[in-house]
Amino acid sequence: MRAGQVKQSRIMKLALKSTALAVGMALIAACSPIDRKHGYVPLEEDLADIVPGVDTRDSVVETIGEPSASGVLNASGFYYVESVIRQRGGLEPKTISRELVAINFNDTGTVTGVQRFGLEDGRVIPLQRRVTSSSLEDKTFLRQLLGNLGNFGPGNFIDADN
Template sequence: MGAQSIKLKSAAKLAATLLLCGSLTACAASYRKHGYVPSEEDLAEVVVGVDSRDSVAESIGIPSSSGVLNESGYYYVSTRMRHYGAAEPKPVSRELVAVNFDTRGVVSGIQRFGLEDGRVIPLQRRVTSSSIEDKTFLRQLIGNLGNFSPDAILDQ
């Protein structure tokens, strides 16, 4: 019986050690990178005043997004997020490269921004929601009580 109890104790110690190691690795932070930013070498190939929109897209890739006003520029965005347990993911680094174009579509400047240049700007998709979705049927019914007058009913 002595040999079996020693085996049980060593198995219990092994199980406790594995459980401890598993719980410690579960609490380790993981990092994920989203987006694409061209390297300095790739950006060096873009010549200000010479390259056009098409040549920029060919040499450094299609941008993450572009300017909404007269297609003013290309924007390459990369974000590194830290995921830690059940906590909300937090941005550790964010890099933005803006390639600006003039009215002829020729590169007028290249700028690089990061978190150190300012505050964190949350990148999110904005969708316009319908005001009807937020209201229950009873709230819609009561909300319409003041929208008509008795004259409108009597005239018909």
């Protein structure tokens, strides 16, 4: 081999190694986890300031802020929810942490209790948004009218009792 060919061969090997290293680093970076935090849960120190039997809805909002959600029936409680969701590369996101603080009130609006729940307690807290969907979305008036043409028969227009 000539000296020029040896030098060119070394450059090619170095270029291949550099490319392989760059691809490896890119794969590692693509697979590193990305954590997203959603919601808000008050700190334990702030919750300690809430006294059952003394505090009211208004004083709770002043102390720890507005809740993420409140009770649907009779506004029975405030709920503060925080979730941490981890995404790795192209894999499906996974909830790694979920914490819920429930503050319950009696009929007069006084705090009756403060509870904290989480995934680590072995309690599953499914968070779902249930919404009744309408089959009318994405359908224009004309499309609805033409879609009903096959639903009518002669019996619909003739009075069978007469």
